[in-house]
Amino acid sequence: MKNLSRYIRKYISYPILMAIVCALLAIIVVVQNITIAKVLDIMLTKAHSILTLPVILGILLGVLILRALLNMTNQLLGTQLAYKVKTHLRERAIAKNSHQPIGEQMSVITESIDGIAPFYQDYLPQVFKAVMIPIFIILAMCFIHLNTALIMMVTAPFIPVFYILFGLKTRDESKDQMTYLTQFSQRFLNIAQGLITLKLFNRSKQAETTIYNESTRFRDKTMKILRSAFMSGLMLEFISLLGIGLVALEAGLGLVLFHNVNFQTAAIAIILAPEFYNSIKDLGQAFHTGKQSEGAADVVFDMLDAETDTARPTDIAVNPAQSAQIRLDHVSYQYPHAERLAVNDVSLDIRQGDHIALVGPSGAGKTTLSQLILQMREPSQGTVFFNKKNLKLGILSQQPYIFNASIRDNVTMFQEVPDADIMKVIAAVGLTDKINALPQGLETAIGEGGEMLSGGQMRRIELSRVLLDRPEVVVFDEPATGLDVWTERVIQTALKDYFGERTVIMIAHRQSTIRSADRRIYMEQGRITADDQVISIGMHKGREKE
Template sequence: MKRLTSLAMQYKIYPIFMFMVSTFLAITVVVQNISIAEILNAMLLSANHDLLNLLIFTLIILIARATFNTMNQMVGNQMAAKVKRDLRQRLIIKQSKDSIGVQMNTLTESVDGIVPFFNSYFPQVFKSTMVPLLIIIAMCFVHLNTALIMIVTAPFIPLFYIIFGLKTRDESKDKMSYLNQFSQQFLNKVKGLITLKLFNRTEYTEKELYEESTTFRDLTMRILKSAFLSGLMLEFISMLGIGLVALEAGLGLILFHNIDFKTAAIAIILAPEFYNAIKDLGQSFHTGKQSEGSSDVLFEVLDREDKEPKPQIQTRLSQSSLIRLDQVKFKYKDADEYALRDINLNIRSGEHIALIGKSGAGKSTLAQLIAQNLEPQSGAITYQQNDLNIGFLSQTPYIFNASIRDNITMFHQVDDAQILQVLADVELKEKVLSLKYGLDTRIGEGGEMLSGGQMRRIELSRILLEHPDLLIFDEPATGLDVKTENVIQNVIEQQFSNITMITIAHRAHTIKNADRRILIEQGTLKLGDAHKLNDLGQGGDEHETTD
């Protein structure tokens, strides 16, 4: 809770605004209930000359209360959106060494899991602090005994929801940790479906997945059980407190005659407001503890120092080629053989290179090495500049459960005009503007669903905003319809004609404009027909040849 609260306090304008709005909300709550008591008292005394004015005044206060309550919630939603965007940006920059399933779950489920703390719990904290405080202050002047009952009984409510909240936090953390494991296991099984079928292990895997999903369901039900039990106890204590206030007011009005009807009415009407405000905080506290469980997993990733150092960019300003690979070897962890061996290659600025070869030959691995996503076991990869901006268009773009704007900008602040321009370049502008919420339309799970071609164009829009110095296309036409493929080819020709580009492709027409075609066979570069393989660098600038 402290970590999440300190994170919220980094956006000071939102908590300050919540405090101000909650203060005005608390004033309207007190004034509204006193005015209702005045209306009842006027009706009892048949003072009709004041009734109309009281009704109009009460209506105005009701509207003001609804307005302030809505404003408080809107501020919470704005802060939650800001925090979520910034956390995702930090996670992307972090480049964790976790498996892809765990990374995707952290970016989506874990980040979404902490949102209720900012848009539900945090606004309720201010609301449930100011409303009861002003009610007690008002009751000290109206009826001191009622104020004392509220002061004595109120602490039992937070005591119970703290006890249940701590239990919920631990269960939520267990749930998110298990979801990380389950996500990666599910992803691995999906990737290996063909292998599992060949070895007749599909039924066993299906049973295993069912057991794992059942375990996750049980963890979720445990949290719901705690929520229902917590709600029951909060209702019981609230009803007990309201009953004591009503009893005291009733005895004072009917038996002891030490208070009048208006005072008793104010006490009885304000009591539910007082206890409900604290009870609502209890429900939100339960939600906040669920967010805390998600945040433990999230902050563990952000705070962790990766054991494996990130690849260090080696620059050599004197070399004539933009990128140079010298005797590069790479082997995946636990693999017996090298995926790439003795790779010598010079990539000159502005040239378009096509990597060709059979599936599994090492084309994608070479591209990942050039993009600095992998580090070779031996040899050297040097760059002519240390701030080389590399764009990568993959075969399977990932769409976040977020808005179109965030999916294109990757949670950075970018002008709408720039976003619409890149959408126009990939012929998605009209489609996006036709949606109800435009750029703020949520896509992915729970939002507007996009076709495979539209997803690929969303990723292409990301690259257009980056203005890369080097662009890598990994099978850009795989699985696309003719229209989308033509759109991508047109964008490549118009927008990236003057930058260095590496394309991995099987289709001949996708690499027809390549300056060089490099064949990879079994992890090595092969010289072939001069018409197909124009030029291969042989390890140093002194060995470079011209096309």
């Protein structure tokens, strides 16, 4: 809660606006229900009033519209606050040099940070409503009918007690669920990356059973949270109905038996009671959501607040004197539990400006070698040298990840970038017409719950990220897989325009992709079997002069 509250203080203008909006909303709620009671009094008892019935009904209509607008404003403030916090947390997570495995990091950046959003989007707006509305109702009832106000003050505390008890349990279960999800994500990624090896050694069935058992455990943990939510909802409904019943009983006895209240007063008490208890009950349901967010926050901040992995940069061997941009010296890599090396004693010099095609059958070690070059994996043996420490690396993967965010954030990776620069790379990947056709343009939400994109469009969104980042060394892992000829041509043109003088490593099978390379490295069973320099007119003239 301390970490979540830190961002409330960081964006303090949003909570202040929520408090103002909810105070106005509370006044509107009281006015609305008193107006409804007045209408009923005029219609049922023929009571006299200064205002005519049509005028009162007009006021009631205006109040209802204003209440809807204030509710919507309160929710929009929560949504905007959640968006800003998620963006900030993702920027921190992406910038952090964490020692966690990449699968766990991706789970935190996507699922866990999304799990924090309901705290700001649902819980916080409801907190202000649950504070303001009951306070204004009790103040009003103190002047209208004191007994009803006393009943509300006595019964109301029971609701927070119950949802706090259930909420604390939900927080612990949610943290357990999120922690398990991050671990499961990494294990699933490891199995997926070693799938070819598993098939070669007839272990795919065992891997399938393992994934099924772990996914079932995750389902069970999720169901435990839902069970707590249902139990919490049941108890809150029971207490709310009990409180409303007591208010109705007291007002009814005063009206019918003791004749110490009039019809309008009794009507106000009976109508305001559900508003009073529902606002607190809704906070109870939002509190449950908030505790789930707390569980997700524990996972996120455990990663963000952990010590930065300072060992990793020093592990990057730097040799400024070497002529090659990247040098692999007798590098080998073996996946955990695998019986053979995925990369076996590879020595390789990659010069600045090389356009390399890694060629070989599936399972030859091409992707693993590229991951060793990108420092996504550490060699089991040997060393990867760089000619400078802060060499900028990038990758275009086979399966691009699209965040549940705007097109702008997906392209810029939540960084502040001028629109002109964004549209330049958007044009380079051939998405200008698509984005201009969208009502909100770059601000259009994509991903789950947003605008749906085709596989080729998602690949081009990821390519635009790489083009905007302009890395010095970029790996394209099967850049044309699953794409039509036109989209492949767009990607090839972008590569030529943006990376003509930069180092490019392509893992490819299509002849059209391989043809654009000036160097072809053939791999088989983890070894380099051939390294062919392709002489191409007009390419690397400086190197030819040397």
